Amino acid sequence: MTHLMGKAALAALATAFAGEAIAVEWNVSVWGQRRAFTEHIEKIAELVEEKSGGDFTMNVSYGGLSKNTENLDGISIGAFEMAQFCAGYHRDKNRAITVLELPFMGVSSLKEEVAVSKAVYDHPAVQEEMEQWNAKLLMTSPMPQYNIVGTGDPRTTLDDFDGMRVRATGGIGNAFESVGAVPTSMTASETYNAMESGVVDTVxxxxxxxxxxxxxxxxxxxxxxxxxxxxxxPVVVNIDAYNDLSDENRAILDESVDEAIAYYLENYGELLNRWEEVLAEKGVEKVQISDEVLAEFRETAGKPIHDAWIEEMSAQGLPAQELYDLVLETLEKERM
Known part of the structure; x- marks a missing residue:
């Protein structure tokens, strides 16, 4: 009897260990603090834990795992399973998706931003480039059009932009550079001190x-x-970690993306509604750029930069024109 009970106990113990082995815990590298920009990540972590009954969990770390400019490198070596990064941090590592950062592409809403990002992320050339970093594109982090804040007198003409030191990355930085500004791509966490000390005039x-x-x-x-x-x-996952998920957990992750994005859009919409109150509370002047200046800015920083990007990326073997056209075609479909 004792021998039989021992076998039963061992079987129960083995079952318990098997159950533990099934549990998956992912580390997720982001930066700054929890904010509207990271709410889809927080939401997907909540969803996968809930749907898996606790078998699949995510620990979201705000700067504790890596610098934001090194998140893609961390993914490539498997230092963590999931991360967020911005294309402008290292354009040479993610050339194909920089089509989404070209200035004056005409994207006018977060919904359109989600659509064009998804279309580009699904393109084979984009996926192939990300595979070089052992990264799978999971979802975007849609943001509205950038605008600048500054100190001193408002900058309302292209002449005012000449010599302006601006924190701007990617295509936005190129746009400002084309009208004489001096862009710098410092990390977001460095911007307050840079602006306060006068290292940059605008952000x-x-x-x-x-x-x-x-x-x-x-x-x-x-x-x-x-x-x-x-x-x-983008938010990316390590390909090996993704492939190692059980079929059930992989399906849970994939099906949770749209829910997480929907939550993000709702949450960001609430932030935009509060923005006017913030400006009034802090006494920040709203500056309207004239239609004439905007047209001049688009002419200088729009098509010439687009054409230069297509030429440069095509020379590097990417289907640049195809990716560029894909963005415009997706926008057209979204508006039908």
């Missing part, structure tokens, strides 16, 4: 980042309608 961000990184706290003005473009910040 280009979406609204949530002006709030999260406190640039709005020291701003005198904000351009309400400059809208030069936005940055593209």
């Amino acid at each position: 280009a961000f979406a609204q949530h980042a002006h709030l999260s990184f406190r640039t709005i706290d020291i701003a005198d003005w904000w351009t309400e309608n400059l809208n030069p473009g936005t940055v593209n910040c």
